[in-house]
Amino acid sequence: MSQTPTVDELRNRLVDGILQGVRLTADVEQAMRRVHREAFLPGINLEEAYADQAVSIKDNPLGGPLPLSCASVPSVVGMMLRQLGVEPGDRILEIGAGTGYNAALLAELTGESGHVTTIDIDSDVALHARTMLDRAGYQHVHVMERDGLIGAPDNAPYDRMLAAVGLWDLPRAWWAQLAEGGRLVLPLRWRGQTRSVALLRRGDTLTLEGMELCGFVPIIGQDGEKTTALNSDDTIRVIHDEDQAVDAGALGASLSTTGIEVMSEQRIGGEESFDGVWLRATAGDDRVCRLQVMPDAMAQELVLRPAIPVRSPVLIDGDTLAYLIVRREGADPDRPHRLGAAAYGPHAEKLAQDLITHIDAWGSARTAIPTLTITPATSDTATQPGHVITKRESRLTLTY
Numbered sequence: 001m002s003q004t005p006t007v008d009e010l011r012n013r014l015v016d017g018i019l020q021g022v023r024l025t026a027d028v029e030q031a032m033r034r035v036h037r038e039a040f041l042p043g044i045n046l047e048e049a050y051a052d053q054a055v056s057i058k059d060n061p062l063g064g065p066l067p068l069s070c071a072s073v074p075s076v077v078g079m080m081l082r083q084l085g086v087e088p089g090d091r092i093l094e095i096g097a098g099t100g101y102n103a104a105l106l107a108e109l110t111g112e113s114g115h116v117t118t119i120d121i122d123s124d125v126a127l128h129a130r131t132m133l134d135r136a137g138y139q140h141v142h143v144m145e146r147d148g149l150i151g152a153p154d155n156a157p158y159d160r161m162l163a164a165v166g167l168w169d170l171p172r173a174w175w176a177q178l179a180e181g182g183r184l185v186l187p188l189r190w191r192g193q194t195r196s197v198a199l200l201r202r203g204d205t206l207t208l209e210g211m212e213l214c215g216f217v218p219i220i221g222q223d224g225e226k227t228t229a230l231n232s233d234d235t236i237r238v239i240h241d242e243d244q245a246v247d248a249g250a251l252g253a254s255l256s257t258t259g260i261e262v263m264s265e266q267r268i269g270g271e272e273s274f275d276g277v278w279l280r281a282t283a284g285d286d287r288v289c290r291l292q293v294m295p296d297a298m299a300q301e302l303v304l305r306p307a308i309p310v311r312s313p314v315l316i317d318g319d320t321l322a323y324l325i326v327r328r329e330g331a332d333p334d335r336p337h338r339l340g341a342a343a344y345g346p347h348a349e350k351l352a353q354d355l356i357t358h359i360d361a362w363g364s365a366r367t368a369i370p371t372l373t374i375t376p377a378t379s380d381t382a383t384q385p386g387h388v389i390t391k392r393e394s395r396l397t398l399t400y
Helices: 007-021 026-034 074-084 101-110 123-135 172-177 248-255 276-282 295-299 348-363
Strands: 055-058 069-071 091-095 115-120 142-145 158-163 178-190 193-202 205-213 225-229 236-241 260-268 288-293 312-317 320-328 337-344 371-376 387-390 394-399
Touching: 007 026, 007 074, 026 074, 026 101, 074 101, 074 158, 074 178, 074 193, 074 205, 091 101, 101 115, 101 123, 115 123, 123 142, 158 172, 172 178, 193 276, 193 371, 236 312, 248 320, 248 337, 260 320, 260 348, 276 288, 276 312, 276 348, 312 348, 320 348, 337 348
Parallel strands: 091 115, 091 158, 115 142, 158 178
Antiparallel strands: 055 069, 178 193, 193 205, 205 371, 225 236, 236 288, 260 337, 288 312, 312 320, 320 337, 371 394, 387 394
16 A cells, blocks of 8 residues: 655655756755745645646636736746756845745745845735745745836845746836846747746846746736737637737638638647747747637637647738648658648738748747847847847847
């Protein structure tokens, strides 16, 4: 008869599992083996506390589909801490206190000579983090109820800044709080997709040091990303940036016609990621958005099946749209799936071919990531050559 695993066994089992798919530095690995996640999740059974999954700690009071706050997926936590590269003695600001678990990990990494400040806009969340950190022995972590978009200038400058919430734009207030040569890690959203980007500050320029796919609860107070329904039932949607025009009526009319499929020559294995197609397209095409097809629309077969129904890249051009699809073909047993485009509207063939061009560009260098620099939107600092996406407070420049 098997024995119930101990807390230590569950925690080490979680970290061992994370190491199978995520590279961790030795200090991050040891911190995750030391800090008790269950101590920050009272009322959650141990098996759930040590599963590699997010745990909601406060529902959205507005009734939205995403929680107001949650404990992030442990493997994503470890990945972002590796990106952050904390050194002993660092001064750290975390935006989004959550349960307090991440702040405890940061305190372990920076040591007794360092300083960790964690902030949250919600008083209940901040109080939860403060209470859990105190109980777990991390009384020295500074917890503040603050608007994350403003940051915490009280304890600045910071050697490291980490956002545990999704950002559509980089707040101008953060620049003065990040030390010269400091590193900022945040889940940044553009053209409907989110990447955890590690950025190094040199004057008025942030330069990319690493990028990973991720997803996070969005920060409160940014509304530059819009959601537009394409049908009356609101089961087919486009998530787009405020600078992208989406004609819901024209696109909805196009979706009532017969769509076409155009397949590329790019094939993938069953577990192979193809999210790089989306990333590649954003580095040169301002028509890229996110298509969201809800289960009811899929059940009614209102559209041809997208690659991932709730989040697939789509090109929008007036009254025409083309989105990524994956179809199984048996020609290559190692890579049985083929990428292509489904398109609707009067210019379906042309737009589908444009998407195929992006797929082929990705296929020629599947693991490549772009060069990314970020400057303040009002800065006169010259950016590197590349494709520019201008937001309200920042300017992104991407190039391959």
